[in-house]
Amino acid sequence: MQLEHFALNVADARAHARWLVQHLGFSVARSRVDAPYTHFLADDTGRVVVELYSNPQAAVPDYAAAHPLCFHFAVVSTDAHADRRRLEAAGATHFLDEPQPDGSQLVMLRDPWGVPLQLCQRARPF
Numbered sequence: 228m229q230l231e232h233f234a235l236n237v238a239d240a241r242a243h244a245r246w247l248v249q250h251l252g253f254s255v256a257r258s259r260v261d262a263p264y265t266h267f268l269a270d271d272t273g274r275v276v277v278e279l280y281s282n283p284q285a286a287v288p289d290y291a292a293a294h295p296l297c298f299h300f301a302v303v304s305t306d307a308h309a310d311r312r313r314l315e316a317a318g319a320t321h322f323l324d325e326p327q328p329d330g331s332q333l334v335m336l337r338d339p340w341g342v343p344l345q346l347c348q349r350a351r352p353f
Contacts, residue, residue, distance in 0.1 A: 232267060232276035233300075235342065236288070240264040240281040243340055250317045251302055253277075270302070291341025295322060299335065299343035307332040307348040319344065 237243045244266035247253045253268040256276060263282040269275065277300065281287075290298075304310045311334045315321060318339035325333040330350040338344050 232278045234278035236282050236285050237279050238287050240266055240279040243279050295335050295343035299345050301345035301347050304346040304348045307334040307346040310346050
């Protein structure tokens with residue numbers, strides 16, 4: 228089997244999707260204009276997809292209250308510190324810089340809705 232997507236119930240799927248498209252370079256693979264405003268967003272490879280929706284049938288988790296070690300999504304960065312500054316200017320908040328012994332840089336942020344977002348500048352990419 229292969230992973231198709233992972234999904235998040237969020238407070239405002241349309242605004243959240245716009246932010247991820249604008250600031251992370253994701254593209255909209257599919258979306259609905261009616262409730263629950265489902266958006267499937269693909270990374271630039273088209274292989275990894277996140278689904279965002281605002282579905283009142285389940286509570287929106289308090290992402291901001293959860294430690295990023297419980298859940299986060301990670302994106303590849305070629306300059307994690309520059310991307311951190313750029314994303315902070317767009318409303319993200321910094322949580323932790325975690326330089327690794329091999330020279331990799333891991334930077335943990337929260338997007339404007341509190342969802343943990345990790346920037347991964349790997350010394351040896353996967």
